[in-house]
Amino acid sequence: MATQFELHILVLLAGATFLVWFGPTVRLTVSDPDLIREIFTSKSEFYEKIEAHPLVKQLEGDGLLSLKGEKWAHHRKIIAPTFHMENLKLLVPVVAKSVTDMLEQWSTVSNSDEVEIEVSEWFQTLTEEVITRTAFGSSYEDGKAIFRLQAQQMVLAAVAFQRVLIPGYRFFPTKRNVNSWKLDKEIRRSLMKLVERRREGSSIINETHRHGPKDLLGLMIQASNSSKDVTVHDIVEECKSFFFAGKQTTSNLLTWTTILLAMHPHWQVQAREEVLRVCGSRDIPTKDDVVKLKTLTMILNESLRLYPPTIATIRRSKADVELGGYKIPRGTELLIPILALHHDQSIWGHDANEFNPRRFSNGVARAAKHHVAFIPFGLGVRTCIGQNLAILQAKLTLAIILQRFSFRLATSYQHAPTVLMLLYPQHGAPIIFQRLPNP
């Protein structure tokens, strides 16, 4: 996880390879796409994930994000079917319903045709709902209550994350820590209860929901029924990991894309024309419509390039290795600066810092001089398992908004991308939405 200071040097030194010392730990920043490909794909067996910051660890749990070796491979195999496109497409109607409900609530904020909305908060709530459906399926209501607790815990962790780290401070019984411990206990207790309930009723639920989408909870319970290697504790940890990995990332993507479309009205018009052509002016987009939204895909890619929610990732060498002529001793940390790579002018051209979705018109592989130049979801075997879900939700949400509203930045908007675990707009994202006339 990169700090605010690192964010600045990462952008300034795009393309460079350099060392930073963190106390006794040396961290090598690697921005060369050929070397990045080596770390993530051709020589990935020599590198491993590092342990998260203790505050992050408490939130992300011991799930896919941090597991290693056989246990990681086993869990990834069990969970993967949740994210297959065919399975996700079954979620389209419920996601669309959540979006239209959100827009109806916007209408109640103001009686006039215009309404100012701080979109980042609304997109977080929306994403929470979508992830709850993906994770818990038929146990949606119970899952929602649990994820509400986890959202509270994330707020406490975010406050602590902004303070100077005093080693061991998280073990002191401060008010914040005591609240956080209570929440943690409550989350675990509720999840365990939910797993047990779902287990007991699993035969009935399977029968009733045989044709519904596969959810994380159901797949993990099924795996735990047939293998002792998957325990209730594992299921609890995966649920935590899921919520942590998916919520802020997807809502940040939606927030940045809405800001960019508000800043660049001609792209907003083009995106709307495409949505109206493909989906009509009020119909809910279908799973087949979503695939046809090429302009929106280009816009989302450009948003992920300029403002990747995850600005960097870190690996550690498991042995002495050679990397691009450098001898890397075992235990060296390697920081992959996704944000800097996405802004590197030698790869993206002189307009690297500008919003130009057209660069993606011939697909991701042809957008830059190097095809490993665009890695918002990581690369290789540990690539993001939730990327199809994130893109599907983002496309559906933006398509439905574009059908119904035109929008611009509120005068109070201040452009200040900042890092607090992820890349987000420091002063929020106030946007003015104007209702389009009914055709």
Ligand code: HEM
């Ligand atoms: C715009 C949205 C998202 C972005 C930008 C994003 C970004 C990433 C990145 C960069 C990684 C790789 C980290 C590394 O290599 O160290 C990753 C991994 C992961 N992501 Fe996402 N993510 C997004 C949405 C989601 C969603 C919606 C979910 C689940 C609901 C999810 C779950 C995960 C998990 C479980 C991993 C770990 C995979 C593994 O190691 O096997 N992500 N994500």
